[in-house]
Each structure stands twice: as C-alpha cells, then as structure tokens.
Amino acid sequence: MGRELPRRASAVVIGGGVMGVSIAYELAAAGVRDVVLLDKGPLGSGSTCKAAGGVRAQFSDRVNIELAVRSLETFEHFAERFGQEIDLHRPGYLFLLDAPEAVAEFERNVAVQNDLGVPSRMISVREAAELSPLIATDGLLAAAFSPSDGHCTPESVVLGYAGAARRLGARLLPGCAATGIELADGAVTAVLTEGGRIETGTVICAAGAWSREVGAWAGVDLPVTPLRRQILVTEPVPDLPPTAFTIDFGTTFYFHREGPGLLLGMSDPDETPGFKLDRSDAWLPRLGEAMARRAPALMETGIATGWAGLYEVTPDHNALIGVAPGVERFLYATGFSGHGFLMGPAVGEVVRDLYLGREPFTDVSGFDARRFARSAARPELNIV
Ligand SMILES: NCCCC(=O)O
Structure with missing residues (x-):
C-alpha cells in the first residue's frame, strides 16, 4: 500500500461510499479525533x-x-459548504401511475410528505406529459410530482465529503480492505485490515452490499443481500x-436527463442475488418493452454507455441503522435498498449522534436490524 496504517482510531468506518464518507466527515466535524475510514477499493x-x-x-x-x-437541504448548499460542485438539477421527480391501488397509495404518501413540508402533489396525466414530454400516456391514471426533487452526481458528493473529512483530520484509506474485527469480552478492540491491525473501540459498518460479512465478523446479523441493477446512458x-x-x-x-442524453434504468424481476458486477443483456427485452410503451420516442436513440452496480437489499426495502446490542460499539448504517445515495448526508448526521450518544433529529429506532426477528418489518x- 505504500503508506503507514494508523495504529489506533477512535472509530473505524468500514465502507467509503456516500454513507461512509458522510459519517467520517460528520464525526470529524463534531470534534471526534482519529477517525479512520477503510474501503477495499x-x-x-x-x-x-x-x-x-x-x-x-x-x-x-x-x-x-x-x-x-x-439531505436535499445539504445537496442544495453542497458547493458552498464543501467547495465541490455536484451538478444538482431540480427538474422534479414524476411518478407515473397506471393502477388504482398505486394512485391510492401515492395519495396517502403525498399527504404524509406534505405534512413534513414536502411540496409534492398528485397531478393529472396531462400535466405529467407537460413535465415529461417524451412519455406516451396510454393507460395512465394519474401521477405524483414534487418540484424540489432532482438529481446530482454521486462521485462529486463523495469527493466533497472525503476532502472535507480529510481537512478535519480524518484518515481515509481507499484501497485498504478490512478483513476482520477483533472482540474481547463482547467489546470491539480492533479492526484487522490487509495492511495490519487498527486498535479501536468502535466500528461503524457502512459497507453497503458487503455489510452482511462485516456484521458477521462481530456476530451481528445484518440482513443485506446484494442485487445487480443496471443503468444505460443514451447518445445525445x-x-x-x-x-x-x-x-x-x-x-x-x-x-432522467444526463448531459445531452438520458440516463435509463429499470429493475429486472429475474435478477438473482449475488455480487454480479458484469453487464448482462438479459434485462434488455423487458426494458425495450417498457420503453416502447411509455417512451416510444426513445426507441431509435443509441446507447452510449452503461454499467452494473449493486443494490443492498433488506427484506422490507428499508434501511438498517442503529447500534448493535450485545457487542460494545458496533454501529451500522446500511441496507438502503436503492435509495441510499440520496440519504447519505442525513444518515451521516444520524450516525454521528448515535456515536456521541445524542438524540438524532429523527427517530431511527424502527430501522433497528433486529426488527425482522420481532416481526416488526x-x-x-x-x-x-
Ligand atoms: N433507485 C434508483 C432509481 C431512482 C429512485 O429510486 O429514485
């Protein structure tokens, strides 16, 4: 690795995605010294x-x-706070609905969102077509729209947090894989890495799709399953x-718009769990069918590039956030099931508060990883 590994840390964060870097930043910004973050890549x-x-x-x-x-508030002010542009666009998010049950569900969701200050609303099919002119509206009943939603560039967010965390003294070690956790009398005593051992009293698992293994090192069950999802980007x-x-x-x-083209995605119900990061064409017929029906204007558009990534799926498609019982100082923030990137900033704050023994701004106790054993999904x- 060509660098000296710290011998001790107040906390070791495992995972250098948006959750890990946001947590490392928030801890360092709160004055926690000697924070170390590890990522195998x-x-x-x-x-x-x-x-x-x-x-x-x-x-x-x-x-x-x-x-x-x-998190949206942080994304909005990210460049001023972190000195990093994230290419934030806020054209709004539009959910097209073609089933009465989905319309009823979204009506309920919009009411909850409005109660929490989100400017979402149910809209007509005609208005949906104005907001997304490429769509064909056949079969649609209604749509839900929120103008404050949008998209930005994930790698820029990681860069911004990582730079800020480093400036505050956190040691971020990409390319240094954690390989185990040492426990003594039920307490974390060290993290083992491919570069050596780091003494610590606290481990924070932010390892995404790889979290089940990290939890197992400490005897903590984190029911997270890796599932491949693919994305394509069109020609202009x-x-x-x-x-x-x-x-x-x-x-x-x-x-959504991506530069002069569009970024496209869809779940593949035939995908099976596993650490599959190769691109596969198996989902394309289904994607083509959906596109032909909902956005036929795109059928002639060429594909410029694409990639595969992993969702970190839990049994109820909701996150696992908490402090593990039975092991002194094992915290976790994982299992975001496809909506983790957008929650990264707030989750960093929440985990900082769990680490410091403070009350987080929202009650995440329902995201405890033991909920499935208690039938409390x-x-x-x-x-x-
Ligand atoms: N999970 C990626 C697709 C977009 C979304 O869930 O908001």
Missing part, C-alpha cells in the same frame, strides 16, 4: 458511483421522508426538452 467505487443520482423526498415512510428532506437526444426525473411506477422504468413502498 477507491472511494465510492462500491455502489455510490454506480447510482442513478436521483435525490427525492417522495417516500412512504416518515423517517425516509425526513432523512431525504434533510436532439432537441431534448426539459424533463422531470420520470418513473413509470408500474414497470419501474425510469429516466416496516416496508418502504415507494421503491424502484
């Missing part, structure tokens, strides 16, 4: 930099809405009109 290279970059507050779960609203689209981040909720086909319904 470059910062953000696990899942964050593979994300679509959507930032939205349209969720069904109150806590997710609060985490997202708080001539005369591309202003376009909301558009999601065809029934099929999960989505797109809390499904997030607005998932893509």
